[in-house]
Each structure stands twice: as C-alpha cells, then as structure tokens.
Amino acid sequence: MVCDKKLGRDVIFFDGGMGTMLQARGLKLRELPEQLNLSQPDLIESIHREYLEAGADFVTTNTFGANPWKLEKAGLSVSEVVGSAVKIARRAADPFGGRVALDIGPSGKVMAPLGDAAFEDVFDSVALQVKAGAQGCDVVLLETFTDLYELKASVLAVKEHCDLPIYATMSFEASGRTFFGASLESMVLTLEALGVAALGLNCSLGPAQLRPLVERLCELAHVPVMVQPNAGLPVMRDGVSGYDVTSDEFAAIMAGFAEKGAGVLGGCCGTNPGYISKTVKAVGQRQVTPRSVPRRTGVCSAAKAVFFDDTVIIGERLNPTGKKALQAALRAQDMDFLLREAVAQQEQGAHVLDVNVGLPDVDEPALLKRAVTEIQGVLDLPLQIDSADPVALEAAARIANGKPLLNSVNGKEESLRTVLPIARKYGACVLGLTLDEGGIPETAEGRLAVARRIVEEAEKLGIPREDVLIDCLTLTASAQQDLVRETLEAVRRVREELGVRTVLGVSNVSFGLPRRAVINRTMLALALMQGLDAAIMNPADAGMMETVAAWRVLSGRDRDSQDYIAYCEAHPEATAAPSAGAGGPQKAQKAQETQKKLSETGDLASAVAKGLKERAATFTRDLLESLPPLEVVERHIVPALDSVGRDYEAQKIFLPQLIKAAEAAKSSFEVLRVALASDPDAKSGEPVAPVALATVYGDIHDIGKNIVKVLMENYNFKVLDLGKDVPPEAVAEAVRQNDIRIVGLSALMTTTVVGMKDTIALLRRECPEAKVIVGGAVLTPDMAEFVGADHYARDAMETVRIATKLATEADANVD
Amino acid sequence: MSSFPVTQAMLDDALRFMGVSGSEGEETLEALERKVSQAFSRIEGIARPLGVWKRFPLDVDGVRNLVRVADAFDVESRDLTRLFARSSECFLLAVTLGPEVDRQISLSQRVDMLEGMALDACASVWADAFCDEVEKEARATLSEGEHLTMRFSPGYGDVPLATSESILEVLDAARRIGLSVTRSQMMTPVKSITAMIGISDQKEEKKDRGRNCAQCALNGTCPYRKRGDSCGL
Known part of the structure; x- marks a missing residue:
C-alpha cells in the first residue's frame, strides 16, 4: 500500500511524538523511554501501530536517546536496546507495508572546544547505534540536532557503517539559528554535500513559528525538505503542561507546507496519532510540489555561508611560505599567533581563510588538523584547507565544520585519484589547478582542457559541477609576459564554457618587478573583468581591496554603492590622499x-x-x-x-x-x-626553559591557565600550551617528548581536582624529573599537597616566580 | 526577554571579578570601568540568553538531611533542608547565555587577555542578572500566600555540584535551551546557572535572604576571601 511511495516524488508521512505518548501512559521524569524497548515492548509496538493506522508511512524506532552516554547510566547496552527497538518497529510496520527509520538524536554532550566531547567520541557513539540497528531499517533519521558539527560527525558515522539513506533534521529557534548558531544556508550546504537524502526542521517550535523557516528552506534545498513541528508552543493548562496548537490547526499548516514543496511531513513533541491522521487527510496522497532551486557554489562554517555569486576574498596569510614569524609560530605550535592572524584577516575583510601549515619539518596532517580545529573553534569564516599532501587534506577535511574548500586538486592522474574522493566523502568544494603531468599548459585552450577534465572526473564521482572551482594559475609577467593574457583568457573561457567558478592568486604576476602593488591590483581588475569570482590575496593590501570594492560598484554587484561608501568612510586616510605627488x-x-x-x-x-x-x-x-x-x-x-x-x-x-x-x-x-x-x-635568544601548561582533564575553565601563559611568555619561558580538559596521558607524553622540566596545572572545580591528582601521579611515574606547580580557584596549599604537587602558586605572578626559581636551579645543576 | 540596563552594581561586580580592588588611581579605575562597560555591550550583542523553569514537588526529610526533588532525584544537604523547611514545592531553573559567549571569551583570551578577562567577568554578571529576570518570571506565577526562599545553586553551601545535572535533566534543558554538563559535571556553555528556589507559605526573614560566605562551598578557597574580601553575592 505504501511501499511504492518514492522520496522526492510523493509526499511521505512520518509519525509523531513518541515521548509524548509515553508520558501520557505514565512515563516518569528522568525515566529512560528507551528502556521500555526491553521492559514493555508491547506498549512501544502499540504506539507504532497507532501511527501506522493514522496513515504514517514511516515509524521511527524508540531509540532517540539510545546512545552509550545515556544508556550507560542506566546500565543498558546499546546493541540490546537498539536491536530490540528495531524488531518492535519492524513487527508493527510490516503488516501495514510501513517503513522503519532508525532514530538517532543528538548525544546530549557538547563538542570540544566548548564542551568535552571529541569529534571521534560522537562518531563512535553513532557508529555503535548504526551497527546495532541499521539492519532491519529502511532509513536512518538523525533528528533534532542543534550543533552542525555534531551532525556532520554523525552523518559520517552513518555513511561509514551502512548504506541506508540519511534523513537529517535540525531544531531552529525563531531567529533562524540553532542554539549553536547554525544557519539554514550552512545546514543545506553542509548536508547536501555530505549526501543526505532529505533534510529539514523539527521540534523546538510549532508549525506556525516554523513557517518562515520552512519557506526559506524550500528556496534553498535541492533534496526533499522534511518538517516535523511540535504541537505548538508549550503551555500550562490547569497545572498540566501541554502545547497550544490543535490537531486541526496543525494539519492545516502542514498542508500549506506541502503546497510550498515540503516532501516529508510528521510531528514532534506534543503530537499524537490524531495530529498525524489529520495531517494525512489534509495533505492527501499527493506528489511533491516541484521547486526550482538554483545550483550555487558555496562554502560555509556552521554559522556563515559564503556564496560565489559575489566577489569572494580568500585571505592568504595563513601560509608559512616566506613568512618567518609564522614559520616560527608553527614550529612552536603557537596557535594563538595563528588565531590573531586569522582574526586580523577577518577584520580586514576576508570572506574565506586559506589555511596552510606546510613546512618540511612538521607533522603536517596533525598540525593542519589542529590549526583547523583551533580556528573554527572561535571564528566563523569558512576555510580553504590548503595542502599538497592528500593525507593532511583528508585529516583536516574530516574534522572541518561546515563545508570547506579543498586547495587543491590538479589534472594529474594521481591527484584526481586521491583528492576528489576526499571532497566527495567529506562534503567539500574543491579547487582545481589547471596543470597536469605536462606542467602548466601555455595556452588558454590547454588550461581549459585540464579544467574540463577535472570537472568531468569530479562529476563522475558524484561531486556536482558547482562544487568544483578552477584556478587558471597566474604566471610571472617579468618572465613570461605573453602568458599573462593566456591566464586571463582561460578565466573567461572556464567561466563561459564550463560554467564553473574561478579563483586566482594574482600576486605572482608582479614577481621581479618594481612597485608590485600596482601590477597586482591591475591584474586583479583585468581578471575580474574576465569573470573571476574569487581572489586569493592579502586583505591588508589596500590597493587590491579597493580594486574589489570599485569593481563591485562598476559591475553592479554593490547596489547603490553602499559597501563602497561604507568602505571609504571606514578608511578616510586613503580617501583623503589627493595624489601621490602632493x-x-x-x-x-x-x-x-x-x-x-x-x-x-x-x-x-x-x-x-x-x-x-x-x-x-x-x-x-x-x-x-x-x-x-x-x-x-x-x-x-x-x-x-x-x-x-x-x-x-x-x-x-x-x-x-x-x-x-x-x-x-x-x-x-x-x-x-x-x-x-x-x-x-x-642563537642566544632561545627562551630560558620550556614549560608545559594544561587545564586538567575534566576541567574546561581555563582563564587562569591563560593568564599564567601570558605572563610566562613575558618572562621568556617557552610555553607549550596543552589546552583544557587534557588527559593525563597527553600531559605526560608532551612533557616526555619535549623534555620539559616544569609543568603548570590548573583546576577550577572540586570535581576536577581528581584529574589533577591523576595527572601528577602519572608524571611521577613517567617523567620523574618534572616539577609540578598547581593553581586555580579551588586550590589551597593543603589541596596542593593532597594532589601531590611540588609547588602551590597563589596566583599567576607567583607561578612565574616559582618557575623562574626552578629554571635557575636546573641551570645551576647543569653547570 | 534579556533586555535590562547595566547597573552600577553590575559594573562594580564585574570589576571585582576581574581583580580590581578600588584602590587603583582614579584614572586607572575610569579606564577599567570604560573597558567593562564596553565588555557589557559586547556581551549584550553576542549573548543569546535562554532560560527554563518549572514548578516541582519537594519532599524534605529533616532527619536524614535529604531533599527529594520533583519525585525524581535526591539531594543530601543540610543547607537545603534548612532553607526548604517550610516548602513543599520549588522552582527549578536553568539559564544560559549560549555558546557564542564562550567562544568570544575564549578567542579574546588568546588575542587580548585583558579583554578576555573583562568579557569573562561581565558574562558572569550578565548571567546572574538574567537569572534574576527568569526568577521574576517564575515569581509572577505565585498564588497569594506563597513566598519564595532565596535562590540556591549547586556549589553553594553543601549542595553538590552534581545536582546541576539532575536539574538539567528534569528541565529537559539540553533540548530546550542547549545546556548540558560535561563528564565532570561542569556546565556547557560555561556561562550558565542552575538554581532551586523553595516555595514557602511564610515570608522569609530578611536576614536569611543574603547568601553569605559561611554558606559558600568556596569558603576557604575563594580568591576574594584569600585576600580578605568577598565576592559580594
């Protein structure tokens, strides 16, 4: 009866709330609904059946919170609970020809760096649930997520452990953002690139509040849109909490969503079979209203999407080539330097940041992964992950939030074979360089041919054309003057004949010439005229920034010159200079x-x-x-x-x-x-002594440690900042590897002092030479003794004094 | 919902949290006050304050010093037993300023530590002021003859920090306002508060209302006490 419904062609109905139904049947506060899969399977089955009788095509397994973190507390195993839930759902669905969605909700943990759940922790948790339940289900439903990063880790875990289609929904506030700041644009860009079958909204709001979001989503998403609202907003009636929308009102609004083009409809909190049955009646058995959504090239972080419809500035400064200070910072793992440089570029007007940490003597995959993690942890700009090493590209693409741009692939067989699958798997755009085994073709024709090959190979793998960008490569005017025109011509032809977006790093063009800035900004203007969409450049270069600002006026992108005028007001010094002569x-x-x-x-x-x-x-x-x-x-x-x-x-x-x-x-x-x-x-400028600082395992309050760090750096200590929530093993390993003799540990809460004790115990065993200074709000001299520290520091300044003394003593011993 | 003016008391609290003693010269103090005012504006701009609260039954066992909350969890605490002696119901509440505040504090600590300290201090004060607003909202639903005890948070007195997790669970706070705890019972986002307020049939004596240092779990380790001051709460 329903088996022949097809996602995207026919409107499909999901069930409504499970928790609501269980509460109505006496589920207590804090009681795990998932436990009932074992203790009252018949109850769960009867609820599924009610939804199927109401007309739902899909029932959702009673496994929303069946993750190891939640189940562990109740002494339950994931495989048992999920396995049982799937059997129950199947038993209910089969007589109706119904289908079963394996339900996976968010972990309830906050991901690092804000919280303490690592990307791989979330991945493993979801993997466990998929392994326990995929067999026997028709789709996997990832629902009610508010952190796009957690959702990405979850989608990857599903993809790597089964072949079922993925439906993914997030919960938005009326502001159009999730708790964690994700936007609709970022959700769509990220999830579509990851290959989900349907995406949408659920929970948090009633259908009326979701309406503007659903309408917007229908303009953005190419895959079917799914909507599962609550039964309105929560209200108290006679001391009983409920929701404020009736099933009739609910169904009427849902029918409107179907008109707008939503393809999968169901309910969330507060809805029951009555709501679903009314919705099925109001919508009817019908085909999905066709939507026409343009295909746009875009990259994003969780909070910010950047589309290449308008000129994009890709900040180039996070690249150690030719930058001594950045090289030194990267070798010292000084991530703060990197962050300051990232913030500066954002303030100067970059839309996307290129991140390259390639140095001959570093572990590039690990360092690139760390750099991406640090930057995306605090900044909202989308990233262009830049490495010649596919292993590094993959390591970083996997943990990148949102949809990054990979820099780069080229026309060489080896590059196409290794890089394109990374973009495909992790949902990234990819930048293709027009060179191949024969080098950089001299003619525009030749570069177009390489570009065509890259686009075709990408499409063969399932990477849509709009996710491929092409860099036609700038050559040096002083050495190969005639080839400059070929680059410009190639940009035009790639835009026109392949219809893909183009990117160019222009500043090579002026190499070897005086007053390079003049050549650079003129080259940029010419390239923009040929249809260039994005420049990889230094946003501190006022001449180039002004060229882009002027270009946007002259090409009609900056309507009424508003941005240009704002730019001039913000930079009066440049505006005031009448001419170089005067x-x-x-x-x-x-x-x-x-x-x-x-x-x-x-x-x-x-x-x-x-x-x-x-x-x-x-x-x-x-x-x-x-x-x-x-x-x-x-x-x-x-x-x-x-x-x-x-x-x-x-x-x-x-x-x-x-x-x-x-x-x-x-x-x-x-x-x-x-x-x-x-x-x-x-040489003698080497810092006096290396010091490792860490906020201990379990503790995420690190302001005290950060204050100590600022001061210690002043006193010329070489500080290795291990961060917060650092496992004892990681402290010991860093101390051993870097032969560190002074370790500073901080803890803020009584609950985390035990982490400090464990860390010190491990250091005593593995690095007996290291002296440990402890501090933090909860610490007292007694407590310091209890955890086994060598020294207690009352405040940051005292830490510096103690460390200075320790370093001097160590020097004296050596002498 | 979260719009309230920054009072002089809030400015003073933030300065104190930063370690300002008041004996710095006038010029320095003015500069710091300006810094803190700006930090408050920034917090106001980035905070997405959300709160949940709900009324629950309360069973107080004065003999075993046990408070059973919402028929769902027990708290062993002499302080709560005393505070809730005349209460058979309570409000549980949880508020958060949202993850962006944490992110900006963390970023600014790496770009400009003084700014980071100012933001950190102002966010704590802001969270407390927002919690006052949420408390008012709950208070407005009281019937005649019902009064509130003082607001008590896990970590005050002898109330274990782990109580936060139970409060968040019964309020469904992870789903409703995105607030949860780490494996060591720290709240994330960090700038968040959980609290319990007893609903009593008797108006509280004024003297019991203030939170004092003797009741505080930080007594002995508190940085303000260490230098003979108090946090002012």
Whole structure:
C-alpha cells in the first residue's frame, strides 16, 4: 500500500511524538523511554501501530536517546536496546507495508572546544547505534540536532557503517539559528554535500513559528525538505503542561507546507496519532510540489555561508611560505599567533581563510588538523584547507565544520585519484589547478582542457559541477609576459564554457618587478573583468581591496554603492590622499611628527608599564634600528616587567594592570620575534626553559591557565600550551617528548581536582624529573599537597616566580 | 526577554571579578570601568540568553538531611533542608547565555587577555542578572500566600555540584535551551546557572535572604576571601 511511495516524488508521512505518548501512559521524569524497548515492548509496538493506522508511512524506532552516554547510566547496552527497538518497529510496520527509520538524536554532550566531547567520541557513539540497528531499517533519521558539527560527525558515522539513506533534521529557534548558531544556508550546504537524502526542521517550535523557516528552506534545498513541528508552543493548562496548537490547526499548516514543496511531513513533541491522521487527510496522497532551486557554489562554517555569486576574498596569510614569524609560530605550535592572524584577516575583510601549515619539518596532517580545529573553534569564516599532501587534506577535511574548500586538486592522474574522493566523502568544494603531468599548459585552450577534465572526473564521482572551482594559475609577467593574457583568457573561457567558478592568486604576476602593488591590483581588475569570482590575496593590501570594492560598484554587484561608501568612510586616510605627488611628502612629514610626539611621551619601558600595546610595538621597532634584539629585551623590557611584577606583589597594582602590561610586552616581543627570526646570530635568544601548561582533564575553565601563559611568555619561558580538559596521558607524553622540566596545572572545580591528582601521579611515574606547580580557584596549599604537587602558586605572578626559581636551579645543576 | 540596563552594581561586580580592588588611581579605575562597560555591550550583542523553569514537588526529610526533588532525584544537604523547611514545592531553573559567549571569551583570551578577562567577568554578571529576570518570571506565577526562599545553586553551601545535572535533566534543558554538563559535571556553555528556589507559605526573614560566605562551598578557597574580601553575592 505504501511501499511504492518514492522520496522526492510523493509526499511521505512520518509519525509523531513518541515521548509524548509515553508520558501520557505514565512515563516518569528522568525515566529512560528507551528502556521500555526491553521492559514493555508491547506498549512501544502499540504506539507504532497507532501511527501506522493514522496513515504514517514511516515509524521511527524508540531509540532517540539510545546512545552509550545515556544508556550507560542506566546500565543498558546499546546493541540490546537498539536491536530490540528495531524488531518492535519492524513487527508493527510490516503488516501495514510501513517503513522503519532508525532514530538517532543528538548525544546530549557538547563538542570540544566548548564542551568535552571529541569529534571521534560522537562518531563512535553513532557508529555503535548504526551497527546495532541499521539492519532491519529502511532509513536512518538523525533528528533534532542543534550543533552542525555534531551532525556532520554523525552523518559520517552513518555513511561509514551502512548504506541506508540519511534523513537529517535540525531544531531552529525563531531567529533562524540553532542554539549553536547554525544557519539554514550552512545546514543545506553542509548536508547536501555530505549526501543526505532529505533534510529539514523539527521540534523546538510549532508549525506556525516554523513557517518562515520552512519557506526559506524550500528556496534553498535541492533534496526533499522534511518538517516535523511540535504541537505548538508549550503551555500550562490547569497545572498540566501541554502545547497550544490543535490537531486541526496543525494539519492545516502542514498542508500549506506541502503546497510550498515540503516532501516529508510528521510531528514532534506534543503530537499524537490524531495530529498525524489529520495531517494525512489534509495533505492527501499527493506528489511533491516541484521547486526550482538554483545550483550555487558555496562554502560555509556552521554559522556563515559564503556564496560565489559575489566577489569572494580568500585571505592568504595563513601560509608559512616566506613568512618567518609564522614559520616560527608553527614550529612552536603557537596557535594563538595563528588565531590573531586569522582574526586580523577577518577584520580586514576576508570572506574565506586559506589555511596552510606546510613546512618540511612538521607533522603536517596533525598540525593542519589542529590549526583547523583551533580556528573554527572561535571564528566563523569558512576555510580553504590548503595542502599538497592528500593525507593532511583528508585529516583536516574530516574534522572541518561546515563545508570547506579543498586547495587543491590538479589534472594529474594521481591527484584526481586521491583528492576528489576526499571532497566527495567529506562534503567539500574543491579547487582545481589547471596543470597536469605536462606542467602548466601555455595556452588558454590547454588550461581549459585540464579544467574540463577535472570537472568531468569530479562529476563522475558524484561531486556536482558547482562544487568544483578552477584556478587558471597566474604566471610571472617579468618572465613570461605573453602568458599573462593566456591566464586571463582561460578565466573567461572556464567561466563561459564550463560554467564553473574561478579563483586566482594574482600576486605572482608582479614577481621581479618594481612597485608590485600596482601590477597586482591591475591584474586583479583585468581578471575580474574576465569573470573571476574569487581572489586569493592579502586583505591588508589596500590597493587590491579597493580594486574589489570599485569593481563591485562598476559591475553592479554593490547596489547603490553602499559597501563602497561604507568602505571609504571606514578608511578616510586613503580617501583623503589627493595624489601621490602632493600627498606623499606631506604624509611622511606628518608621520615624522607623530613619531616625535610619541618619543616625547615616554619610552618602551613606560609603554609596557602603562600597558600601551601599539606604542610598545612602535618603540620596539625604533629601538631595533640601533640595538640588537636581545639588548632591547634586557635593557628595556625586562626591567619594566620586573617593576610591574613587584608593584603587583606589593598590591600597588592589580591583576588587570598586570595583564595589560603583559599584553603590551607581548606586542613588543612579537616585533622582536620577527627580528630574531631573521637574525642568524641570535642563537642566544632561545627562551630560558620550556614549560608545559594544561587545564586538567575534566576541567574546561581555563582563564587562569591563560593568564599564567601570558605572563610566562613575558618572562621568556617557552610555553607549550596543552589546552583544557587534557588527559593525563597527553600531559605526560608532551612533557616526555619535549623534555620539559616544569609543568603548570590548573583546576577550577572540586570535581576536577581528581584529574589533577591523576595527572601528577602519572608524571611521577613517567617523567620523574618534572616539577609540578598547581593553581586555580579551588586550590589551597593543603589541596596542593593532597594532589601531590611540588609547588602551590597563589596566583599567576607567583607561578612565574616559582618557575623562574626552578629554571635557575636546573641551570645551576647543569653547570 | 534579556533586555535590562547595566547597573552600577553590575559594573562594580564585574570589576571585582576581574581583580580590581578600588584602590587603583582614579584614572586607572575610569579606564577599567570604560573597558567593562564596553565588555557589557559586547556581551549584550553576542549573548543569546535562554532560560527554563518549572514548578516541582519537594519532599524534605529533616532527619536524614535529604531533599527529594520533583519525585525524581535526591539531594543530601543540610543547607537545603534548612532553607526548604517550610516548602513543599520549588522552582527549578536553568539559564544560559549560549555558546557564542564562550567562544568570544575564549578567542579574546588568546588575542587580548585583558579583554578576555573583562568579557569573562561581565558574562558572569550578565548571567546572574538574567537569572534574576527568569526568577521574576517564575515569581509572577505565585498564588497569594506563597513566598519564595532565596535562590540556591549547586556549589553553594553543601549542595553538590552534581545536582546541576539532575536539574538539567528534569528541565529537559539540553533540548530546550542547549545546556548540558560535561563528564565532570561542569556546565556547557560555561556561562550558565542552575538554581532551586523553595516555595514557602511564610515570608522569609530578611536576614536569611543574603547568601553569605559561611554558606559558600568556596569558603576557604575563594580568591576574594584569600585576600580578605568577598565576592559580594
């Protein structure tokens, strides 16, 4: 009777709430509904049957919360509970010709870095549920997710453990975002690229509140749209909680959704077979209303989608090639440097960030994965994952949130074979370089041919054409002048003949020529005119940014020049300069005056003491003109920090001023680091001693550890920041690998002090040489003794003092 | 729902959480106050405060110092037994400022630590102020002759931190406001509060209403107490 319904062609009906039905039959608060699969299978079966009788084509197994975290607490096993639930659903569905969806809800855990569930933890949990239940089900339903990252991990787990179609829904607030900030655009881009069969909305709101979201979703999604609203919003009636929409009202709105093009309809909290039966009647047995949704090229983070319909700026600065400071930071695993650079590019107007950590002497897959994790943990820009190593690309693509762009594949057999499957499996766009075994073809014709091959190979694998972008490769005008035109021509033809989006890193073009900026921005303008969609560039390059801003006006993208005008208002200095001839010398003179004024207002030491960041950096640059870097440190910064530290200990100043001074010193050190990196004789600039810092396992409050870190870096310690919620084994391994003698551990809560004790016990066994300093809100000298620490530090400054003493003693022993 | 003015008391609390003593020079204090005001504006911009609360039955066993909440979980606590001595019902509530606040605090700590400290302090104050709003909402549903006890959170006095998890479970907070706990009973998002308020037939004596240091679980480890101050709550 229903078996011949086809997803996408016919409107399909799901069941309604299970929890609602169980509560009506006396399920108690905190009682696990999933337990009833074992204790009252007949009850569950009868509920399924009621839904089937109401007209549902699908019943959903009673396994929403059947994940190991929840079941473990009740002493139940996933395989038993899920296995039983599937049998029950099957038993109910088969006589009706009904189908069964294996239900998997969110884990209830928050993923790292906000919470303590790792990507692989979620993956493993879902894998367990799929292995226990896929056999016997017709589809897997991932429902009610609010974190797109968790949903991505879950979809991957399903894909890797069965071949069933995946239906995936998320719960949105009326604002159009989920609790974790996911947008409809990001959900659609990510899930469609991962290959789900249907996607949509459920729970959180009633059908009326969901209406604008459903309508928007029908304009965005190419796959069938699924909707399972609650029975309205929760209300109290005579002391009993319920929902405010009747089954008739519900059904009427659902019929409207079917008109708009929704293809799968059901209910969530508060709905019962009455709601489903009315909905089935109101909608009728009908075909899905056709929708015409344009296919757009887009990448996204969880919160932000970027479409290539408008000119996209891809920030290029997270790439160590030719950047000494970034190379040094990457070797030292200084992720904060990377983050600051990422934030700066975002502020300068980048839409997407390229992330490349390729250095000959690093573990690139691990480092790229770490860099992506860190950046996406705190920033919303979509990422372009950049590596020549497919292993690194895969490691990062797997854990990337949203839909990234992979940089890159090319026309070589080997590259096509290794990179395209990564894009396909992990739901990414891919950037194709127009080169192959024969190198870069000289002619536009030749590059078009390579591009065509890449697009065709991608399509063969199931990667849609719009997810392939092409880089026609810029060559150097000084060496191969005539080939510049070929690149431009190739851009035009790839756009026109293949209909795919194009990307170009233009700055190579000026290599070897004076005033490169002029050549670069002119090349950019020409390429944009040929139809270039995205530039890989430095967003700090005002000339290029202005070219893009002007281009968007002249090409009609920036309606009424609003963005351009806003840009000019935000950058008055560039606007005011009438011409290089008149403005140049005046500007220089003004700069000199400013400089003079600055020098009159103090020196580096007082800038540090007063916590003036920019001034500290400026003074450092000035001093470097006459002093070697180390002398700047010893004669200016160290005395300033010492006096600030003493004032703090004497309670003349307090924590905020101490930190402000530390931040100023840090900006000075950043200038110095660049100077040291380019000074081959600066060996003695090595930091005094390596220190590992960690917030212990179980603890996610790390502000104290971060304060200590800022201060320790000031005192020239080489800080290895292991992060928060760090397992004891990870601390021990880092300490052993880096031969670290000083370890700082922090814990904030009484519940996590045990993590500290375990960590110290392990360090004693495996790294007996390491001295451990502990601190944190919950710590006291007694507690420090209890956990077995060597030293207790009252605050961040004391940690520095103790560590300095330990380092000096260690040096003395060596001497 | 979350729109309320930043009061001087909130500014003072945030400054105190940051470790400002008040004896810094006028110029420094003014600069810090400006910093904190800006931090409050930022928190207001990024917070997506959500709260849930519900009324539940309460059974108090004064002999065994046991409080049975919502017919679903027990809390062993002398403080709660005393506080709820005249209550047979309670409100459980949970509020969160949402994950974006955590993200921004975490980011700013790595870009600019002072900003990170200011955001962290302001978010804590903001969460508490928002919790006051949610409490008002619950209070408005009381019938005549019903009064509220003071608001008590896990971690105060002898109420175990693990109580948070039970409160979140019976409120279905993970699903309704995206708030859950880690394996070591820390709440995520971090800037969140769970609390219990007794519904009593008697108006509370004023003196019992203030939370004091002797009741606090941090007594002895509190950074403010360590230097002879108090957190002011």
